[in-house]
Each structure stands twice: as structure tokens, then as C-alpha cells.
Amino acid sequence: MQHLQALVTGLGVGAVYALIAFGISLVYATSRTLNFAHGEVLTVGVFLSLTAVYFNLPSWQGIVVGVAGAVLLGVVLAKVVFTPLRRAPESLAWLLGLLIVASVITNASARIWGQRAYSAEKLGIGSSLGADNVVRWGGVVFPSIYVWLFVAGLVLMVALDLLIRRTAFGRAVRAVAHSRRTASLMGIDTERTMVYAFGLAAGLGAIAGIMFSPLTFVQVQLGAFFTFKGLAAAVIGGLGSARGAFLGGLVLGVVEQVALIYVRAGYTDAIAFGVLILVLVVRPAGIMGRVVEERH
């Protein structure tokens, strides 16, 4: 019973992780960098949505404002920070740059919205997803919001999978991921592909954050939370692979919820990192990543 319940809640939370991980994986595919500021960017989007509905905009407009704001921030980040930093990939300077960006965003957000924890009730996501209703399956009872989160996440994942596999943008992303140089020789604008990837990742992240908002309080610390969970899920699934990110998110969500049956709630984040480290040691390429020994 308990395990079935954990499975359903895990899949619901995991769908959100999956969308965030997709963004990190997409950015990695096009820029070869792990975006340590992804969660901070999308959290700004969530705050913007809340602010918009606070000023009595209807909630769909609030969501549009939040997503648009995140996209804008993502694009600015790509243009202003990533392009110069990419000249020194793998170096500590690069890593520090991103961590600094993340903490600048967090601190600026704290200036604007304070350290308070806001309820996202006014956005109306929770009530429309049935946060107050429960679903009964046999003897198992769970809030229906997790089922709807999973369904909504799945719909988006299918759409994203089609985007990556069937469209010109998707082909460009896959080409750049395979080899930036070759893609550029084939006439693909790798810089623009990267900027679009950042925008898409940030917008999707904001949607994921808004989906998640009924389950928690919205506060600035949420940024680091999303970054860590997204990075963990993306690496567990296999960086650079869309389906890997989806699988990684779902796996991480379920593992966390199942673990909660056995350990205290305070340890869930530690468990996410434990799984991440295990994957890095045992199979660094992740679940869906391919390990191929290269000749040179």
C-alpha cells in the first residue's frame, strides 16, 4: 500500500524533476556546460507569476508573465554569461562564474520578494489540479494532484520528444550535441541554437516550477532546490539525452518517495545526492547515455 502510494506521488513529483532536468540536459547538449543557475532562473519565473496574480491578473496571464520572464532571463544569461565563460570550459573559473550568477539571482530575488514563504494558492494551479481531492484505488488513497502532475508532465514530455526528434530545431540541437564543429561546418548557427536552448529550458523550467508550486511554499531557497534536483536527475538519466532526462526525473522522484517510507524527511535531498554519486561512480554516462570507448 505504502509503496504504491509512494510510486504515484513519486511519479507526480518526478514529472516536475524531469522537465527541469530536460532543460539542464538541453543546455548541456548545446553548450557542454552544466547550468548551476537553472533552478534560480526558473524560480524567478515562479515569483513573477505570483506577483502578476497578486496584481489581480488572471492566472493564465500570470503564468504567461512568469514563463516569459524566465525565457528572457535565460536568454540574457546565455548571451551575457555563457558565451564569455565558455571560452574557459571545465575550469574552476567557469564553475565559479555560474555559482556566482546563481547567488546573485538568489540575493536579488531576496531583495525583491524577501525571505518570506509565499503560498501559491492564488495562482489557482493547486485547485485546478485537484489538490484538495483524493483518488481512491482499492485501499490506496492519494491526492489527485500527483496524478495530474504526472499526466501533464507526460504530455509535455511527449511534445518535447517530438520537438527534439522531428523538427529542424531538434535536429540542430542533436547535431550541435554530437559535434559543435561539424554542426557549424554544416551551416548550423550553433550560437543561436544554444541561445534558443537556454530560452526553451528556462521557460519549461518556469512551467515545471509553477506546476510544483502547490506542493510547497514559494521562497528564494527553492532555486537551489530545483538546481540540485534537476542536475541530479539529468546526470542520473544521462546528460544530453532528452529521454534520459525524463527517465532520470521519474526515477529520482520515485526513489525519494520510496525512501521517505524508511528515513526521515530531512534526508530526502541527501538521498538524491547519494543516488547521483552512485551513478557517477558506477555508470558515469547515466542510464540512457552511451558509453563508447573512442579511438583517439
Add this chain to the structure above:
Amino acid sequence: MTPDARRRLWFAALLLLPFVFRDELSRFALARVGAFAIAATGVAVVSGLAGQISLGHAGLMAAGAFTSAGLAVHAGWPFAAAFVAGTALAALVGVAFGIPSLRVRGQYLALATLGGGFIIWQILREASSLTGGDGGFASIPPPSLFGRSLGPLGAASLAMTLAAITLFAAGNLERSRAGRAFRAVRDSEAGAAASGISVYRAKLGGFVASAAIAGAAGALFAHTEGFIAPSQFDPSISFLLVLAAVLGGLSSPYGGALGALLILGPSELFPSAFSWLERYQIIAWGPVALLVVFRWPDGVVGGLKRLVGRLRAGRGTGVTRETERTVAPETPVVPPVTVVSPGVTLLVVRGVTKSFGGLRALHDVSLEVGAGTIHALIGPNGSGKTTLLDCLTGARRSDAGEVTLQGRRIDALPPHEIASLGVARTFQQVALFGTMTATENVLAGAHPRLRGGLGAGALGLRRGDDSNAEHDARAILAAVGLAGLEKDKAVALSYGQRKRLELARALALRPSLLLLDEPAAGRNEPEILELGRFLKRLRSAGLTILLVEHHMNFVLSLADVVTVLDEGRVVAHGDPRTVRADPAVVEAYLGAGVA
């Protein structure tokens, strides 16, 4: 004054700092800054010297702090014992921290160490029966020595003494055999392994040494503060430590401490003037650090060094170094090699097969190399020559077949062990230790022959053979034509000079078998002739050489035996003249227009 003496003077000056600040609060603040300077030196050791990113050092500091505090508060341990226990436990945790570095590097390692620090932080918060939870430990006894607890002046002096000792040890370590191994692994793992350096031992050693330093810093912090809580060791403190190390300069073991002093010094030591800084530490210093790093890639220490150098040059007191940049006159000197009695078959390769995915790079390759001969391995591009060298040296594992060296199976050994058995190699694409000087590169090549581990390195114990080794290194450099370039960094050398340096590094191992991958590349005709004469002298001295080369005249004039590979198979074998006439060879290789 020698650089060593000047360094000691600086460390002694640290001990005077507690007397400069007269009030108690400043002295406690000084102890705090000292603790963070020590912890940042830990980051400098693992990320600077050993080149392994760590974003979890606050966790290691916490391991030392909570262990020491717990033992003192709950078990009544005296300060010194609790301090040592905290340091030791942190070193142990450092082993766990280092394990992911054996599999991943760069961004992935950053993520793994971030996770490690995060897990420790959560355990501290949740395991409250042991750690006091979010409230932490209060009323930790102050540090005491010989039964007397130390006041503010004593605490600050203790912190400064420990900081001086740490810096002294880190500086010694950098120049020791163990430190050279760290730096070699940082610059080129393939080159390090081929020089007989165990890559995994160097990485774990770097993490353990660094963790011990961070743990000691944590233990010191716990006792001088008297109160610790998990929030003092959250992931942002790890970022702060990395920031300090990068700002100070990763190329120097002292960079971390200097960075910590720059970041924390103003707000801690002069709170009335700089209290506003405290709230903006990462934000204010982040962009500054980035600017410094982009302008001065080696941080403030590197920038200061250049500044001092320029000032001295301006005053005209600096010694201008005479460098002999031309090709050194041919010297009859031949570096010592390990001689195997001639006539013996030194290396036997039987049925070695290697595939990459669906591509079969080597197919059932067999050959024998007789002691004291020059054996050439030729074949068109992509015929598997370099792959075969990789399989012989353990850089790659073959799928099937066996390799024996003097009757001993070596195909299952890791590369550094094969190197330690006397198999040296050079690489097609030079795998030198770029940031190390020519002499240091050669000394690293002699790694298996020298002695001295981490502890000896930190204490600065120089054994007799170490100074002999330096003398030998200079002789080898002269023999390959690099006299006068001993102190130049490998990256600053020309392509041809780098090829020579790699040869020198390989010879430093005193090999019995030398594998050369295209040694003539990057040399002009006179230099190729000179190389040929040099290799012949090595052969006369008893060295066995397996040579991969494209330059046909060079090969034919030099080799005793030639093996021809084509598409991963041996297509011909014999003395140079026979091989040259072989129709299969003409078709596979020489037919391409070389003949």
C-alpha cells in the same frame, strides 16, 4: 636571501599578527580568519596542486569540527586529542570524497563533491542526538595546551601557528616527489601513468591531504569559536572556500590562504569599516575574482609575482638568465638505461586483438622484440600502431591475447605498474606536464625510482637520491639537447623541444624498453639525423627500442627488424631490406607513393 629563507620569514611574520591586534574581539576574529585560511589551503592542495575540483570542502571542515567538538563536550577529551581525532576523521571522509574523482572529472566531479558536502550538511542537521541538530554544539571548551586553556591571544597565536605550519607543509609538498605526482596527474593523466605514477593514488592522496587540512581547520574553528552549528558549514561556505582559492591563485599553494585573507580579512578584522562587506561576500568578491582570473589566470599570487618581477627588473637588480636556445652541440653522453642481456627476447606479443565498437583496430597481432635491438613498427595511418603501443603500456586493455615482458605477463597490469617494470614511452601527441618545468618533467619521469610519500613531502624531507635525481635530470636534458632550458615550463617550449623533453622524461625512468611514437615528427632533416645517432647510441648502451614512425628513410637506416601493420594485421615482418621488397608492403603502404 634564498626564496626558502624569505618564505620562512613570511611564516614567522604570521606569528606576530596576534600582537598587532590588541582587543579580544579582533584576536578571536583573527583565529577565525586563520581557520578559514587553513581550510582554503586545503582547497588549494586538492584543486590547485592535484587539479581535482571540490565543491564540498565545508563538509570536510564540518567533519573535523563536529568530531572534535563532540569528543570534547560529550567524552571530555582534551583539546589536542580531540583536534587530532577530528583531523583524522576528516581525512577518512576525504577518501570517500575522492572516489568519484577516479571515475569522473571537471563538471561531474564538481557535482559529486557538491553532493558529498550536501550529504554531510544534512546528516549534521538530522542526526541531532549526535550533533545537536540545527542548534549544534554550544560551550565547546577553548583550545588548551599542557592543561592550560588559551585566551584570545593564545587562540589567535595557535591559529596563526597552525596556518604557518600548513602553508609551510603545502609549500614543501608542492616541490616534493608526491607533489610532483599530483601536478603530473593534473596536467596529463596519460603522461603521469606512463611515467609510473599511480593516477588513482595521486588523486586519492590529494583528497586525503586536503581533507585532513580542512578537518584541522574545522576542529580549530570549533574550539576557538566555542559554538558551532550546521549552518556555518552549508554549501555556500564551500563556494566561499573555492572562491578564495581561485582569487588567491590556484597555481600557488599559498593562494587559498591569501584569498581567504582578502575575502574575510576586511569584514572580520576591521568590522567598523567593512561590516557592509560581510553580507555581500560572494556577490562582491565573485565578479572581482572572475575579473582577476580572466586578467591574471594564476590569481593574485601570480599577479603579485609578476609585479615584483617587473619592479626588480626595473631596479636592475634582477638576474637576467642566460639561456642557450640553439640546438646543443652533440654530446657523447648517453643517459643510463637498464640493460637486459642481448639475445634474450624482451617483449613477446601474442594474438593481441582490440576493437572499438564495431571497428577492429588490432587483429591477432603477434611480434617479438629482441633485447638490445631497434624494432620499427610501420604502417599506413589508422593501421593500429598507436593502439598497439597503448595495449602494450596498459593505457588500453586488449580484448584478447597476451603480452609478456621478460617472461612476465603484463597485459592485465595498470599502466603505472608496467612503467615501473621499465617500459617507458612517448606519445604521438605529446603528453607532457605543461605547467611544470623541464627539470620537473624529467624528475616526474623518474618517479618509480625515487622515494618519499605524502608525509615526507609535507615535512620537506629531501633524501639523498632526490638531489642526485636533479643532477641526473640535468644530464638527461643536456643529452637530448635541452641544456639551458631546465627552468622553462613545458608549455613554453616549441613543438620540437617538447618532443625532446618527452624523450628525456621517458629516459629518466631508466627503461629497459623504450616505446617511441613518431619521435621524428616536428624535427628537420639535420635534427632527424641527430636523433638517429642518439637512438643508435642508446641501442649500443643496451636499450631496446620499439619505434613507430612514418619517416621511411629514418626507419630503414635505423631498425634491425621491421613489422608492418595494415588494418590491424601484421602483413610483413623481417629485416628492413626484405620488408621493403615485400609486395604486400608495397601494396599496403609504400605503394601509396612513398617508394
